[in-house]
Amino acid sequence: MNNSWWLKLQERLWGMAPWDAERISDEWFRAHFDYAANVVHQWMGSALDMRTARLLNFGCGDGITDLSLVLRHGATAIHGIDIRREYTKLPRIAREQLGMRRIPAALTFETIAPGARLSDRHSGIDGIMSWSTFEHVQRDQLLPILQDLHACLRPGGVFFLQIEPLFHSPYGSHLRRYDEVPWHHLLVPEEVLWSTIEAHEGPINAEEVDFGFADFGVDGYKRFVFKEYQQLNRLTADELVDLVRQAGFVVEQQERRSVDLLPPQQLLVQYSESVLRNNEIFLLLRKGA
Ligand SMILES: C[S@@+](CC[C@H](N)C(=O)[O-])C[C@H]1O[C@@H](n2cnc3c(N)ncnc32)[C@H](O)[C@@H]1O
Known part of the structure; x- marks a missing residue:
């Protein structure tokens, strides 16, 4: 622009x-x-x-x-x-x-x-x-x-x-909108973390829903933020x-x-x-x- x-x-x-x-x-x-x-x-x-x-x-x-x-x-x-x-x-x-x-x-x-x-x-x-x-x-x-x-x-x-x-902080994964367990990303293998995200249902904290959410949809947004996590x-x-x-x-x-x-x-x-x-x-x- x-x-x-x-x-x-x-x-x-x-x-x-x-x-x-x-x-x-x-x-x-x-x-x-x-x-x-x-x-x-x-x-x-x-x-x-x-x-x-x-x-x-x-x-x-x-x-x-x-x-x-x-x-x-x-x-x-x-x-x-x-x-x-x-x-x-x-x-x-x-x-x-x-x-x-x-x-x-x-x-x-x-x-x-x-x-x-x-x-x-x-x-x-x-x-x-x-x-x-x-x-x-x-x-x-x-x-x-x-x-x-x-x-x-x-x-x-x-x-x-x-x-x-x-x-390395409790929610340093940037995945808190799906997972409230502190330091979970440092405690469990990546597959377990992804299963937690995948299984999440219901609304997520509105302060953490950016304007990109609508482009991805519910499951697409989960994949997007998880990939972002992997790239931190x-x-x-x-x-x-x-x-x-x-x-x-x-x-x-x-x-x-x-x-x-x-x-x-x-x-x-x-x-x-x-x-x-x-x-x-x-x-x-x-x-x-
Ligand atoms: C968590 S967002 C924060 C965006 C904005 N600062 C805010 O507060 O909403 C991180 C931003 O960094 C951008 N970003 C990541 N790597 C970058 C790079 N190498 N050069 C420029 N921007 C980058 C992403 O595209 C994304 O928009």
Whole structure:
């Protein structure tokens, strides 16, 4: 979806299309429009001026967070990048959830092949954000991608990176919508895990049902999320911090969150308690001036 001259012209003529958050009925939408956008704004907004910054969102998904950053937090230039094309649903989603007739001209999107170089086309960027994406990137592509994102930034530019849930945490499989047993993915063989997912019946937590669900149907969605699970890179917070430093970033701020659950003894033989309990990491990174 390119930011066409037509969209810009309409916005110049008539202003931003009106929207109404009272209409929100979808819990996935709400979780991104409210919670995710607020957290991104809190971290990024402390390091740069969202109203003037040129921003990239690496792994933008459906773009709901970006939409909110424009509408609620005053961002004026966000370019979403993803290997999928979920963002093409954003105009329809914005119409349904906000009554908004066209998405803001401040938003542009791009589909890339995994690991495709971005810094040739995107340079002098003020800020990059990435929400629940780096656990999905193929392991051998992590360092090259981080180095490439570093090259996209202007000197002094910032990168806010969040991951939740981290792989070794109780629901690090990303399969909680089907399986509430903590650390199940570390305790049973993959076939047993798949049988649990396959046997699941009934509704799933609305906050975890993305707008791709309708494309797949009930069984197709189970296969999709299970494949996503199999492809997780199993990164720990320490490994991530090592990688971002290797890529040239300075860690300006970091927060690690942990669950208040005691891991099973059999896992404590293999992994440290802190790795098993650490479910989320937030990093504010900077490119040296
Ligand atoms: C769990 S979703 C999160 C999407 C969005 N950030 C959100 O909060 O809804 C992970 C996203 O990362 C994208 N992704 C995975 N690997 C990627 C890569 N190598 N480059 C860019 N995006 C990637 C996926 O296509 C997916 O949209």
